[in-house]
Amino acid sequence: MAKSDIDIAREADVKPITEVGAKLDIPADALRQYGPDKAKVSFDYLDSLEDRKDGNLILVTALSPTPAGEGKTTTTVGLGDGLNAIGKKAVMALREPSLGPCFGVKGGAAGGGYAQVVPMEDINLHFTGDFHAIGAAHNLLSALIDNHIYWGNELGFDERRVAWRRVVDMNDRALRDIVCSLGGVSNGFPRQTGFDITVASEVMAIFCLSKDLKDLEERLGNIVVGYTRSREAIYARDLKAQGPMTVLLKDALMPNLVQTLENNPAFIHGGPFANIAHGCNTVSATRAALKLGDYVVTEAGFGADLGAEKFFDIKCRKAGLDPKAVVIVATVRALKMHGGVAKDDLAAENVEAVKKGLENLGRHIRNVGQFGVPAVVGINRFTLDTDAELAAVKEYTEQFGVEAIECNHWAEGSKGTIDLANKVVEIVEGGGAQFRTLYEDDMPLFDKINTIARNIYGADEAIADKKVRDQLHQWEKDGYGNLPVCMAKTQYSFSTDPNLRGAPTGHVVPVREVRLSAGAGFIVAICGEIMTMPGLPRVPAANSIHLDDEGLVQGLF
């Protein structure tokens, strides 16, 4: 039997984090340690690197996800280790996992096999407390709003239009929709509201997009928390909330340094929802990594239609990043599912299904090309994949001038990604990247949505009723017209129908609702149902999570 991820992680020769930092020439006193194997890197030190040249930024993205899995995080880690193995100073920049889902379906997430970051238990549990800090900052603002209304409502909140909910880092469907402030005079004015999971908080999105503490504070102040009866926006700064929220987040904003199983440095920092937010790790971690490494390997949530598009159009645009290469991860199994094979039938060789499924990958390759960044496909190999299936992938991608390279990091660590690493270096050194966003800042908001729908999703057009369009026009009048758009749609399809695999055409993208994230700095366009508070399954993973007699965590993975 193959070793489990946790077994492999526990056998790792984990180095003191000061040694890992030393690989990047970080002095020990710039590391604020959280135990022996985790540390935050101080802003004072990072600020001192300001004049250094940036390293080369590589994005790892994927085809549209299927239940077969694609292994994006694993490939990011594997590529980082591979680049180090061929002598490059490479650093990874990843997202922090959310606590809630650990107790639900999937267990933890910190890579897998021989491509993991450690300490995986800590990373999946409280880590350095960032998400708890984000939750506390969010809920302080919530408390300040209801407290303000309670003491006289000087700002004139329309209690039906409070736009700020509460958060908890737990899958708890019972909190999706609540009535608060019951119980009489001393508890305030009853109103309907609810909780989201912490990763869905706008504070999380702000946290991930902020350059520094000043920027963070300003963005927090810009959050729209509600409206008056005459529809005037009320901001967090009107409640003087940005100061104490920033105080709660001051340590959290320092990027977290950990290591891979091969003792290479990885930043794991921030983890916004990939639908109602942009789904990338923090700008502060990416910038730190770029100053410290020659190559920085990062990832973005979901498939390239959502993750890469937002990475380019929101994160890179706003943070002034200049990506040099893209790795699109694909698996033969996922391609088969896009080609129409059911999950239970994936074991059998099926070259035709692979070929049919490749149209999904093809569209992602074309899409990435629109951003001016050269791509390579990384085939994350599974044991049962056949040579014929792999050959079909390699042959297919040639038409785009893109190579498809087999990776075996899960089984072999960096040895399994040497080819991919060499290819990435070749692309970067070739200097072919000329990054551009998909649309300009000054394009009207609905045109931005339409551009994404047509150029990325392959749709005929985006549609929206008058209410939605009027809202967008109002925001343009209010000075928000220059913001990028954050699309919230299913990750399973280019369309808004999660069952439409492959590369559907002829569809339209209905925009059901639009939301302003004025602090984060984007407009969210919601297409279809978006769940911001997951529930637990009938038999939650929590049922089997416990400490064994040796004090080791069991059941988390």
Next chain:
Amino acid sequence: MAKSDIDIAREADVKPITEVGAKLDIPADALRQYGPDKAKVSFDYLDSLEDRKDGNLILVTALSPTPAGEGKTTTTVGLGDGLNAIGKKAVMALREPSLGPCFGVKGGAAGGGYAQVVPMEDINLHFTGDFHAIGAAHNLLSALIDNHIYWGNELGFDERRVAWRRVVDMNDRALRDIVCSLGGVSNGFPRQTGFDITVASEVMAIFCLSKDLKDLEERLGNIVVGYTRSREAIYARDLKAQGPMTVLLKDALMPNLVQTLENNPAFIHGGPFANIAHGCNTVSATRAALKLGDYVVTEAGFGADLGAEKFFDIKCRKAGLDPKAVVIVATVRALKMHGGVAKDDLAAENVEAVKKGLENLGRHIRNVGQFGVPAVVGINRFTLDTDAELAAVKEYTEQFGVEAIECNHWAEGSKGTIDLANKVVEIVEGGGAQFRTLYEDDMPLFDKINTIARNIYGADEAIADKKVRDQLHQWEKDGYGNLPVCMAKTQYSFSTDPNLRGAPTGHVVPVREVRLSAGAGFIVAICGEIMTMPGLPRVPAANSIHLDDEGLVQGLF
């Protein structure tokens, strides 16, 4: 102008926590660092000390609190520094402050003047994340309950009798009373519930009373989370919740080591509510301190009627602790208020009011005597106290054979507590302590309440209606009769009327409600209104909390 607490703290010569640990011969690899100046001490190391003789345990308690303040934490720190100054190996064991109140009225809490623990900002904000871990464990159980009901309610919860609420570490009155699970079929069954502040969670009380992780897990499993329609109790273990909850708490349970301004070691760990729970730091920190120090100075919440009684009857009873001396803190200002002076008139000398107020102190002295532990009064001196006022206190306490000793730790640090420290050593070395609890385990529950009401509060009796008495009898039948009682009553008076200062007599103690904390291992007797979720004031402290241009926290103190 006098320096502020935060100015003094920022001027401190803070040592690396490894150096502070070295004073207690803790090896560096037994310290799990959280930044340079905070660490958790590993269980492996603490377990290795099992055979060592315990040090001497000193409790610092106080007269009934008034708005004038008494300075119990400050005196605990001052005494600890004083004991170190006279050559004793002394360690402090204190409670962690709650995050919520920092943003409300009072700001932070980590001592004051020259008797502080540092880093005070960290201690008051997220510290090592213990409270966040406790909140997450609590809310996981909450989510598991509603999830269980959602998926068929196999255990047969009566949805009206779910006995487990949710928590957040924030002052948020809007969450006191809510209806959850609104919004239709996919969100569950609507029911009325609410949130408490994290420190009021039974998980916090359990955390503070648990000897080790095994004990913690068992206690968590024993939590009564609700009842069936036929009033059968349902336990957390029925939901298999104790395993994942323990996993969430496994790091948190290690005691936190910090230092005083004079670089002496202090454990700060756990902080349960002092009314519906027992109001002392963790057993794990106290036990660690007793193995590491010759003298351990600890404190308990509120005045001696609540704090000391619970420390003795709950914590010492359950953890097998053997206290050697008690310091009862008093201030001339508080005595004047007990003597009838209004807060605005405290500046003027008033020996008569002091004499009148001393009856409050006298009853606390007598009460402590009932537990067989010798006492000394520590007068926490304020600048405006006159010699005549101090003389009145000293003269008064002589009748009890108890010395009253002036302390000036706020202004002078350890220099101001040398006399008190010497007296404490004299008491301990005199060997006069013969600790006993106030009542035996096998006394009927209502008699326990009555015993506390008469012997500690000076009441004629405790009263309760039939429903309450029937409930107590039922619990006795269910096997909970041997538990101690945790009284929840106002801290401002020996009676249940907060306005009755001094030492009232002839009153009765009405028990409004009783609650079973089966995991923590006590019965809560609620006498009067007990608030488990505070609100924010009209102008919350949050309004002035922010980072200044140098990145320093302003407004927290």
